[in-house]
Amino acid sequence: xxxxxxxxxxxxxxxxxxxxxxxxxxxxxxxxxxxxxxxxxxxxxxxxxxxxxxxxxxxxxxxxxxxxxxxxxxxxxxxxxxxxxxxxxxxxxxxxxxxxxxxxxxxxxxxxxxxxxxxxxxxxxxxxxxxxxxxxxxxxxxxxxxxxxxxxxxxxxxxxxxxxxxxxxxxxxxxxxxxxxxxxxxxxxxxxxxxxxxxxxxxxxxxxxxxxxxxxxxxxxxxxxxxxxxxxxxxxxxxxxxxxxxxxxxxx
Amino acid sequence: xxxxxxxxxxxxxxxxxxxxxxxxxxxxxxxxxxxxxxxxxxxxxxxxxxxxxxxxxxxxxxxxxxxxxxxxxxxxxxxxxxxxxxxxxxxxxxxxxxxxxxxxxxxxxxxxxxxxxxxxxxxxxxxxxxxxxxxxxxxxxxxxxxxxxxxxxxxxxxxxxxxxxxxxxxxxxxxxxxxxxxxxxxxxxxxxxxxxxxxxxxxxxxxxxxxxxxxxxxxxxx
Numbered sequence: 001x002x003x004x005x006x007x008x009x010x011x012x013x014x015x016x017x018x019x020x021x022x023x024x025x026x027x028x029x030x031x032x033x034x035x036x037x038x039x040x041x042x043x044x045x046x047x048x049x050x051x052x053x054x055x056x057x058x059x060x061x062x063x064x065x066x067x068x069x070x071x072x073x074x075x076x077x078x079x080x081x082x083x084x085x086x087x088x089x090x091x092x093x094x095x096x097x098x099x100x101x102x103x104x105x106x107x108x109x110x111x112x113x114x115x116x117x118x119x120x121x122x123x124x125x126x127x128x129x130x131x132x133x134x135x136x137x138x139x140x141x142x143x144x145x146x147x148x149x150x151x152x153x154x155x156x157x158x159x160x161x162x163x164x165x166x167x168x169x170x171x172x173x174x175x176x177x178x179x180x181x182x183x184x185x186x187x188x189x190x191x192x193x194x195x196x197x198x199x200x201x202x203x204x205x206x207x208x209x210x211x212x213x214x215x216x217x218x219x220x221x222x223x224x225x226x227x228x229x230x231x232x233x234x235x236x237x238x239x240x241x242x243x244x245x246x247x248x249x250x251x252x
Numbered sequence: 253x254x255x256x257x258x259x260x261x262x263x264x265x266x267x268x269x270x271x272x273x274x275x276x277x278x279x280x281x282x283x284x285x286x287x288x289x290x291x292x293x294x295x296x297x298x299x300x301x302x303x304x305x306x307x308x309x310x311x312x313x314x315x316x317x318x319x320x321x322x323x324x325x326x327x328x329x330x331x332x333x334x335x336x337x338x339x340x341x342x343x344x345x346x347x348x349x350x351x352x353x354x355x356x357x358x359x360x361x362x363x364x365x366x367x368x369x370x371x372x373x374x375x376x377x378x379x380x381x382x383x384x385x386x387x388x389x390x391x392x393x394x395x396x397x398x399x400x401x402x403x404x405x406x407x408x409x410x411x412x413x414x415x416x417x418x419x420x421x422x423x424x425x426x427x428x429x430x431x432x433x434x435x436x437x438x439x440x441x442x443x444x445x446x447x448x449x450x451x452x453x454x455x456x457x458x459x460x461x462x463x464x465x466x467x468x469x470x471x472x473x474x
Binding site for chain 2: 089141144145147148151152155156161164165168169171172173175176179180183184186187
């Protein structure tokens with residue numbers, strides 16, 4: 001069925017073929033990178049020069065312009081990664097699995113940034129770098145899940161087996177993440193409640209929220225750009241014996 | 253269906269019985285790890301009483317992880333696993349049977365020996381009973397989730413360390429609920445809700461993990 005779709009041509013499905021996606025990704029990367037740079041510059045400007053000083057936390061609250069977007073992205077990217085891994089497993093599309101592999105390091109970095117910036121914020125606010133609070137702990141466990149996914153794929157030499165094994169692990173992880181989150185939440189909670197919620201008015205100044213959302217968009221664009229760059233490298237590595245890469249190398 | 257399940261359980265139990273030392277080693281490891289803790293933190297009874305649930309549960313997690321390679325490795329090495337994969341019987345059922353046998357030779361002894369550990373850590377009767385109940389409900393989940401990790405890392409170099417890296421984060425809810433139930437009883441709150449949640453987790457794992465394990469086995473063996 002899939003070959004029929006591909007044979008029909010013209011549709012965007014054809015970009016599931018690595019040799020067609022490679023140049024497309026190359027064209028997309030500068031746009032996403034430019035958007036990421038512009039949005040982050042704007043977000044940081046709002047965050048540091050426009051947003052008012054917080055009444056209780058002083059200037060140190062400004063770390064949320066890094067902290068919250070990276071925490072959002074860390075969770076979002078895990079779902080995206082599991083999604084592409086599952087698509088790769090279900091439809092046997094190589095590119096989807098490569099995309100999952102490409103997203104994992106960015107997700108891990110985002111998780112790490114969220115933990116690190118949270119520690120730096122916690123010191124002046126809570127008086128300690130680390131507490132065994134529910135959100136911190138589940139974020140740390142999320143980091144372990146990312147690292148486990150990467151370690152499993154690194155341990156398997158056959159790329160197709162690595163893709164599929166990683167997919168099963170990512171799916172099991174995605175089912176587990178809510179359970180882990182709630183169990184850790186029952187275990188201990190000190191973190192301030194979520195300041196942004198879809199169902200009630202946010203408890204922060206509008207400029208703060210704008211800065212944070214702009215930064216989140218910037219981080220999102222960055223994640224797309226860097227994942228595309230990484231997937232291009234993975235395509236080159238895996239397809240190095242194919243003709244189109246030889247042609248590409250010959251032209252360059 | 254039930255006959256297949258019973259046959260698989262019986263076969264794995266028989267194999268485990270023929271290699272009694274392996275089974276005993278897991279249990280011994282569990283007891284030795286728990287024994288090390290008072291030597292490390294001191295013998296103050298109040299302190300030991302408060303950390304006992306966590307210590308016993310962490311040791312149970314480690315014992316489960318260490319015993320995981322027994323699940324599929326031997327069958328993989330002698331080709332039995334391939335026969336299971338191509339057999340007409342549903343693979344998730346075979347997997348369920350194998351994990352049930354694994355639980356019977358690791359989870360059940362660990363649960364039983366916990367009564368001795370409860371005495372050693374000066375736990376009350378209620379706490380010890382809750383500890384055993386939580387282990388009885390939680391160790392099947394350890395075997396089931398562990399089976400996913402064991403199937404994924406089948407035949408890989410450094411499989412033992414890798415499997416703990418994959419599986420331990422997924423064990424977090426069991427650890428929290430298991431140790432939490434005993435702490436709740438010690439605090440006079442009653443461990444009922446924790447045990448109910450552990451039971452829910454066990455049912456959830458029984459329904460879903462055999463499919464994940466089957467998928468992982470097919471990936472690893474193909």
